[in-house]
Amino acid sequence: MKLTHILASAAMALGLATTAVAQDKTKVGFIYVGPVGDGGWTYEHDQARKAVVEHFGDKVETVYQESVPEGADAERAITQMALQGADLIFTTSFGYMDATINVAKKFPDVKFEHATGYKTAENVSVYSARFYEGRAIQGHIAGSMTQSNIIGYIASFPIPEVIRGINSAYIHAKKVNPDVEFKIIWAYTWFDPAKEADAAKVLIEQGADVILQHTDSTAPLAAAQNAGNVIGFGQASDMAEYKPSPRVSSIIDNWAPYYIDRVQALMDGTWETKDTWDGIGPGMVGIGEITDVVPEDVKAEALALKETIANGEYHPFTGPLNKQDGTPWLAEGEVADDGTLLGMNFYVEGLTGEIPQ
Amino acid sequence: MDLSSITPALLLASLMVAATPILLAGIGELVVERAGVLNLGVEGMMITGAICGFAVTIETGSPLMGFVAAAAGGAGLALLFGALTQVALANQVASGLALTLFGLGLSSLLGQDYVGLKPVQTPAFKIPLLSDIPFLGRVLFSHDLMVYFGLGLVAAVWALLKYSRAGLILRAVGENHDAAHALGYKVVRIRILAIMFGGACAGLGGAYISLIRVPQWTEGMTSGAGWIALALVVFASWKPGRVLLGAWLFGGVTVLQLNLQAAGLAIPVEYLSMSPYLITILVLVIMSADKSRAPASLGRIFHASG
Numbered sequence: 001m002k003l004t005h006i007l008a009s010a011a012m013a014l015g016l017a018t019t020a021v022a023q024d025k026t027k028v029g030f031i032y033v034g035p036v037g038d039g040g041w042t043y044e045h046d047q048a049r050k051a052v053v054e055h056f057g058d059k060v061e062t063v064y065q066e067s068v069p070e071g072a073d074a075e076r077a078i079t080q081m082a083l084q085g086a087d088l089i090f091t092t093s094f095g096y097m098d099a100t101i102n103v104a105k106k107f108p109d110v111k112f113e114h115a116t117g118y119k120t121a122e123n124v125s126v127y128s129a130r131f132y133e134g135r136a137i138q139g140h141i142a143g144s145m146t147q148s149n150i151i152g153y154i155a156s157f158p159i160p161e162v163i164r165g166i167n168s169a170y171i172h173a174k175k176v177n178p179d180v181e182f183k184i185i186w187a188y189t190w191f192d193p194a195k196e197a198d199a200a201k202v203l204i205e206q207g208a209d210v211i212l213q214h215t216d217s218t219a220p221l222a223a224a225q226n227a228g229n230v231i232g233f234g235q236a237s238d239m240a241e242y243k244p245s246p247r248v249s250s251i252i253d254n255w256a257p258y259y260i261d262r263v264q265a266l267m268d269g270t271w272e273t274k275d276t277w278d279g280i281g282p283g284m285v286g287i288g289e290i291t292d293v294v295p296e297d298v299k300a301e302a303l304a305l306k307e308t309i310a311n312g313e314y315h316p317f318t319g320p321l322n323k324q325d326g327t328p329w330l331a332e333g334e335v336a337d338d339g340t341l342l343g344m345n346f347y348v349e350g351l352t353g354e355i356p357q
Numbered sequence: 358m359d360l361s362s363i364t365p366a367l368l369l370a371s372l373m374v375a376a377t378p379i380l381l382a383g384i385g386e387l388v389v390e391r392a393g394v395l396n397l398g399v400e401g402m403m404i405t406g407a408i409c410g411f412a413v414t415i416e417t418g419s420p421l422m423g424f425v426a427a428a429a430g431g432a433g434l435a436l437l438f439g440a441l442t443q444v445a446l447a448n449q450v451a452s453g454l455a456l457t458l459f460g461l462g463l464s465s466l467l468g469q470d471y472v473g474l475k476p477v478q479t480p481a482f483k484i485p486l487l488s489d490i491p492f493l494g495r496v497l498f499s500h501d502l503m504v505y506f507g508l509g510l511v512a513a514v515w516a517l518l519k520y521s522r523a524g525l526i527l528r529a530v531g532e533n534h535d536a537a538h539a540l541g542y543k544v545v546r547i548r549i550l551a552i553m554f555g556g557a558c559a560g561l562g563g564a565y566i567s568l569i570r571v572p573q574w575t576e577g578m579t580s581g582a583g584w585i586a587l588a589l590v591v592f593a594s595w596k597p598g599r600v601l602l603g604a605w606l607f608g609g610v611t612v613l614q615l616n617l618q619a620a621g622l623a624i625p626v627e628y629l630s631m632s633p634y635l636i637t638i639l640v641l642v643i644m645s646a647d648k649s650r651a652p653a654s655l656g657r658i659f660h661a662s663g
Contacts, residue, residue: 038575152619186626193578194578198570198612226478353621356627
């Protein structure tokens with residue numbers, strides 16, 4: 001492969017190639033926040049990268065860098081990727097937002113796609129998935145199945161996306177089980193198996209029999225399994241190795257169609273700044289198989305809920321809803337607008353504790 | 358806030374578990390440093406031990422074999438460090454840092470096929486009769502064997518360093534390698550053995566994370582535990598008892614802060630998250646205000662010609 005490549009270039013250099021050489025491969029870069037083997041968030045982004053390779057074959061070349069810390073170092077990593085000649089760079093974590101914008105200014109000819117952020121530019125698109133739709137279904141199952149009425153939630157960082165997830169899960173757990181209580185631990189990490197495991201154990205010790213997680217490793221599920229009689233959900237990825245219990249269902253991120261679409265747009269020259277926020281309907285959020293550990297009727301309700309969310313009949317944030325301090329937020333039948341959801345920084349009524357600022 | 362949801366017995370029991378990895382790695386590093394060698398590669402040896410132990414447990418189905426392999430893996434990597442610093446006389450700080458980077462990379466490579474697998478569970482070993490004592494039974498006597506092994510190791514290292522001839526020789530090598538050499542002790546051999554012991558302990562600590570505490574394999578899963586163990590040794594003034602205390606403090610506050618969060622304590626989470634580090638350092642610094650000091654030859658290169 002390499003040899004032929006060198007020979008081809010040599011041939012071109014010698015002027016033997018008479019036809020115009022087709023434009024170079026499209027080079028697509030990916031910046032990951034965790035290792036590709038995390039079994040969750042980054043794993044799914046990498047699966048989508050592989051899907052891009054499979055779809056376009058020889059026409060694309062992909063590069064990726066794993067475990068890039070959010071913060072100043074991210075800017076260096078993204079810059080380096082742009083310097084290496086990437087035409088399109090996906091930066092796949094919220095914390096890369098400012099770094100992406102900064103690098104994009106320096107490389108006007110390179111296109112950037114930032115996941116889960118809200119800052120766009122001439123050459124920066126943002127995309128995210130409506131994970132809160134999946135959280136609603138998780139909340140429903142969690143609220144129906146808890147015996148202790150205590151649900152543990154391992155949160156990562158206090159950013160709108162995570163807070164949305166907590167609110168959505170709580171609203172729907174409360175709906176089926178008015179006595180339900182959420183215990184929330186902020187782990188301040190997306191990926192630290194030991195810490196996630198400790199957090200899960202603590203929640204279980206304090207009586208939680210359902211663990212929801214917004215961190216990326218399977219460690220909380222392993223902890224739930226050891227404890228016995230505790231259920232949890234796959235996060236970002238199906239985490240099927242913990243089926244049928246403790247993993248009773250999952251939220252699966254499916255980035256492949258979007259990535260293929262965007263690479264195609266770039267090749268066609270139709271790429272333009274977009275703000276994509278898709279949910280269960282368009283297939284960006286998948287709900288993993290609900291296992292038989294979940295009672296038949298709960299499963300049916302959960303699937304019905306999924307259906308109504310997918311076809312747009314039902315919005316997980318539908319009033320009447322109050323904020324935590326009791327002030328009214330949404331009136332009867334009113335649904336939350338995307339702007340509020342994207343900047344969500346408050347708990348809904350009933351949740352205890354404070355959001356770290 | 359609902360502090361009643363925190364069960365003291367469970368809290369103390371999980372403290373013992375949370376402390377074990379850094380305790381094992383710390384006591385190993387203590388021996389290395391008492392022999393006058395500064396090995397900053399603890400993190401690398403831990404993660405190598407974590408994957409070696411995990412892989413062997415998956416392949417053989419025996420956690421015991423896993424821990425043996427973890428110790429061997431850690432010691433093997435440490436041997437590399439030993440060869441570099443004791444034979445090739447390389448700089449210990451640079452070699453140690455390189456060892457950490459190498460260990461992290463090597464473990465990712467070895468671990469590629471083991472992502473997402475589940476190891477055989479290591480059974481908890483309830484000591485008969487003792488584990489039935491209310492409260493104390495749950496706190497002290499209902500753990501897996503590695504917890505007891507860690508405690509035993511601390512006691513053994515303490516006794517060995519304080520009372521045995523071998524301990525005296527090890528300390529002599531660490532305090533003044535030229536004098537020890539003049540007395541006819543094999544400085545390089547003793548140090549390499551100490552380094553391998555340290556590696557084996559770090560490997561066990563890593564395997565404790567991948568086999569019992571988490572239990573699964575993910576890249577970079579020790580996430581800094583090796584550095585904490587290193588710091589622990591210094592703040593513990595190179596005394597085994599204090600390493601144990603420091604490990605318990607650190608593990609205890611780590612678990613406690615999670616408990617307080619879950620119980621909804623009205624202290625900002627940021628303060629809770631940094632509390633394990635702060636409290637452990639504070640307590641150990643106050644304790645080390647006495648005359649204790651580092652082994653005199655720590656980090657110095659020895660050559661018989663010197």
